[in-house]
Amino acid sequence: MKKISWLALCALLGAAVLVGCGAGESEPFEEKTYTAQTEQVREVRLDVRDRSIEVSASEDGQIHIGCAENSKEYYEIGVSEDGVLEMTAASDKSWTDYIGGKAAAGSRKITLRLPQAQLSALALYTTNENVTFSDFSAGRITVSVNGGDIQFDCLDVEEKLDLQVKNGGISGTAAGSQSDYAVTCAVKKGESTLPAEADGGPKQLAVSANNGDVNIRFAG
Template identity: 30%
Template sequence: MKKVFKKVLPVTVVGSVLVFTSACTNDTSSDKQNHPIKYEEKSYSIEADKISQISLSDMDRSVDVVKSNDNEIHITYFENDKESYAIDVSGEKNLIMKANTNKELKDYVGLNSDKTHRNVKISIPRGMESGIEIKTSKGDINLSEVNISGSVDATTSNGKIKASNVEIEKSFKVETKNDDINLSNVNVKGSIDATVSNGNLDIAKVAVDDELKLKSKNGGINGTIVGSYDVFSISSHVSKGKNNLPENKSGGDKKLDVSANNGDINLEFVR
């Protein structure tokens, strides 16, 4: 009889724990439905010539960079009683924006993320001399219809990076994990450095004056490059995939460096 009791007791205890956990989860989810999170839209503006660098970090948000209709930088975002932002301009004219949170473990139980409010939009004037650095996660980074005299450095994970109709004077560096990179009609007078892991890297009519560096792991690299084949010196390498580029080609004023691991390389040159 004692042996039977020893076998049954752990099952009874575990069953009680499971019931208790389930009850907590249901109560928390129900509470979120009865008392939905309230967001407040906020904005920040500053003259572009007062800023030399824009830095966004620890965002855990999607970020959109678009064209401003005036000579100011405008930032639109959403806050609630658990999540807010700190915006500051340093003595070196660096505009720094960081996300702050005071969430507890219970705030994540039954959470259904509201993508509409988990977004930051930056509007910048044409030819802005400031550089931009964006570091986020679990969100996309989109750049559309912008012209920037500085450099752009954008990094995310579990989110896409898209750039369309973009002109950059200096350099453009992008990196993501577990999603794709899409560059369309991107013109950079300096260099482009794009890296993706567990995703594809697709480009369409991408132009550089210096170097184009494309790297993928567990994904393919496809698309079109503006310029003739002859103006590029080429270095390419593929592992476990097909490659339509030569491994090495000398000559040319521009550099093309492409590598893919467990994916194909298929790039064409267009005018």
Template identity: 25%
Template sequence: MHLSERILIVRDRIQKGRSRMKREEFLNTLFENIPNYTKEEQEEIRQYYEELICDGVEAGLDEEEVISRLESPENIAFSLKKEYKEERKAEVSVVCDSSDDYTSSQPVAHAVISARDRGIALEPSEDGRVHVHCEKDEIDEIVCYEKEGMFFFSHRSKRRMHFFGGFSRVDSTIKVQIPESVMQAELSTTNGGIRISEISKPEMVKAHTTNGGITCNDVRASHVELISSNASVKCEDTKVQTICMESTNGALRLKDVQADEKLVAHTTNGSIHFEEIDAKDIQLKTSNASIKGTLRGKGTEYAIESGTSNGKNSLPSKWNQSDSAAKRLSVHTSNANIKVAFEEM
């Protein structure tokens, strides 16, 4: 592009303003007035105005003169915030049925639910919509919106009940219902448990919590991830492709859990007990606690690796390490016993 053409473009884009300032002062003032923008959004804005200023300098103007012909940073911020509010209005299309109920208004493929100091219960929805029931009081903050097939609900509490002895006057469990159209469900909380029941067809179900237990019952999904700390994780009557159960200082319990591919159960200082579990690749690991239970199938089907210290082990340390083995089993603990039996179904 010829210099004369660039001059015309720059002059068309630059509007007369009221202030004379250096580039950094201009940008800093602008960003002070748009604090809600993310770092990525601010970087995009910075690049735009730096390129605009550079174009003006290359067109023969000095930096302060270019900036003086721009709108003031306060006016630019006002326009940007107006656009930001319009975008947020487009996002926040969730129907609030009452002060405590939230319902999706369009098809949802991805549901994200997060909370603080609350439990979460996930169940199926019968009407094809996502529903969230969250009783709240004056110190709770709720953000809820949907955008491009994603439903997002976030609960935050200013209460510090675990340290100051406060008690809530409302039902502490957030009740969530999702339809079969939801392909991915993510649940996370702190200081609260998570309960998942009768969910079918999603590609992914994730449940993460701290200082709270997780129970998963009657779930049919491609992938399930259940992670907690300082509490137990339980799973029953569940059929998946892969499942990962993890905890620290908490027990793991599995009953009638089947995985087409991989089943991983890891914890520390907590026992792992199971009944009638089955997968092509089973990995069970803990420390300072026992591992015991029954696996579906014959022991000869498995390539086995196992080990413990200061405890008894019913499994061989190594068995059938051939690549032709139909299934793989890894079982390890320390300072405790391993007792695993096989049952033909």
């Protein structure tokens, strides 16, 4: 994977914006916006910790990622030769940096503005925060959250929707009807509106929840 700088990928910094610090923080966070041309990217993958992720359709058809960084907590972003944009959490913290709690809420949010129905795959992984979608579609969508919820409104896929939570719940509306999906659902210590298995197709809906409820409805 080739690492690409914010500037090389058209970072829209504008004036530097400092967001609030949480208890024990010695350095404020700076808000940044990363923009990539849709032609460069066919898949997007985020693997972060302690960050909420908000996904919605891009108004201009390009990819925009908004986040906050400082020298202790930041992200490595790159695009592979086969068109996979990957964003991973990075840290230069020492043990003393963990004293006093985590960053303020505004610094723990990532916003994704993605082209509607153009990505072949989207994969999101986070902990201790929620992942939310607003009216979005892609070829395949995978979301895994440990310690938070997955929430969505009118989420659509061409192939597979794979949702996994631990110590959290899953709720929202999927496009189409249940008969459009081959469903598998495994829930421990919770309740579900989905059957454990159901034939259908051609799409796949795979859901897993440990210590949380599943409440998925269908728009059709």
